Amino acid sequence: MSSTNRRSFLARGAALAAVPTVAALAGGVFADRASADTLPNYAPIPPSALGPAVNSQGFYVGRVEKNLYWVTDATYQAAFLTTREGVVLFDAPPTIGHNLQRAIDQIASAEGVPSTVTHIVYSHHHADHLGASSLFGKDVVRIGQTGTKKLLASEKDPTRPLPDVTFDTSYSLRVGGERVDLAWHGTNHTPDNIYIHFPDHDALMLVDINLPRWVPFDSFNLNEDVPGSIAAPDTAMAYPWKHFIGGHMGRIGTRDDMVLYQQYVTDIIANVKKALANVDPTPFFAKYGDNEWAAVKEYQAAQVDYASAPVIKKYLGVLAAADVYTASTAFVILESVRLDLGVGSQVHA
Numbered sequence: 001m002s003s004t005n006r007r008s009f010l011a012r013g014a015a016l017a018a019v020p021t022v023a024a025l026a027g028g029v030f031a032d033r034a035s036a037d038t039l040p041n042y043a044p045i046p047p048s049a050l051g052p053a054v055n056s057q058g059f060y061v062g063r064v065e066k067n068l069y070w071v072t073d074a075t076y077q078a079a080f081l082t083t084r085e086g087v088v089l090f091d092a093p094p095t096i097g098h099n100l101q102r103a104i105d106q107i108a109s110a111e112g113v114p115s116t117v118t119h120i121v122y123s124h125h126h127a128d129h130l131g132a133s134s135l136f137g138k139d140v141v142r143i144g145q146t147g148t149k150k151l152l153a154s155e156k157d158p159t160r161p162l163p164d165v166t167f168d169t170s171y172s173l174r175v176g177g178e179r180v181d182l183a184w185h186g187t188n189h190t191p192d193n194i195y196i197h198f199p200d201h202d203a204l205m206l207v208d209i210n211l212p213r214w215v216p217f218d219s220f221n222l223n224e225d226v227p228g229s230i231a232a233p234d235t236a237m238a239y240p241w242k243h244f245i246g247g248h249m250g251r252i253g254t255r256d257d258m259v260l261y262q263q264y265v266t267d268i269i270a271n272v273k274k275a276l277a278n279v280d281p282t283p284f285f286a287k288y289g290d291n292e293w294a295a296v297k298e299y300q301a302a303q304v305d306y307a308s309a310p311v312i313k314k315y316l317g318v319l320a321a322a323d324v325y326t327a328s329t330a331f332v333i334l335e336s337v338r339l340d341l342g343v344g345s346q347v348h349a
């Protein structure tokens with residue numbers, strides 16, 4: 001491992017260690033039992049999925065376009081806009097934490113602009129994207145969708161102060177001569193997830209939908225509204241942009257990356273429909289007798305295998321971790337195709 005790679009690996013370890021539950025688990029595995037022989041084998045990550053190496057402090061900051069920048073710890077992403085009146089920050093993932101201000105300071109001193117964060121825009125209410133908000137104090141103006149405020153009010157997490165400014169469907173934020181358009185187009189990943197469009201920077205930020213060049217996280221990114229999340233990329237593509245900030249992993253995306261992701265989801269849907277039509281439930285119910293849940297579990301596992309195998313084969317080497325999470329995503333999409341769309345319902349004769 002080169003020293004740069006090793007640094008980036010260590011920094012990633014540190015970032016992961018900051019993620020609550022997952023990290024406790026991974027940390028335990030790392031500390032106690034991990035060895036190359038006991039870990040499961042997965043396909044190599046395609047180089048196209050990896051972004052720039054993080055620095056010794058565990059972050060990378062880069063320009064999106066003009067005075068719009070993005071920051072990553074290789075797992076999470078935030079963005080910020082420098083203006084003559086201060087900095088507008090978009091999300092504050094706790095894994096990046098204090099590195100957010102370090103990244104901003106680095107750019108602000110290089111560009112000779114103020115480094116004080118005056119505004120934070122919330123993409124959606126989830127703690128993994130907002131949990132460093134409180135680091136920026138009480139004087140920052142926080143902006144979020146009405147639903148974000150409602151959810152945060154019920155969640156009562158001191159690390160995520162409520163938005164001071166809210167909107168229902170759209171809001172144009174104007175700070176220091178800059179403009180950012182915020183819009184809510186219905187539920188998708190969460191009920192409150194918004195589209196953040198930078199009309200003067202040719203960029204769109206939409207978090208937790210497409211993680212450029214990676215398959216979605218476990219179980220279709222834990223998306224609460226599956227049909228809404230499947231539809232979201234079309235809404236995103238209706239905006240003019242060249243740069244896509246997806247909130248996760250080490251790189252930002254392009255329109256081609258969005259098309260590729262849409263094709264991946266389309267392929268899962270097509271194969272799930274085939275599985276619903278072609279996998280015969282009879283042997284499972286015959287085998288498990290009165291244990292209905294065992295029969296259902298094994299029948300559905302067979303459907304998921306049937307649906308995901310060709311998709312994994314097609315996307316290995318194209319989308320990172322296709323072999324890791326395609327099956328769990330196929331299960332979630334299968335349930336939505338079956339329950340929301342009514343495909344494959346078996347009507348008793």
Ligand SMILES: [Zn+2]
Binds near residue numbers: 126129189190208
């Ligand atoms: Zn989320």
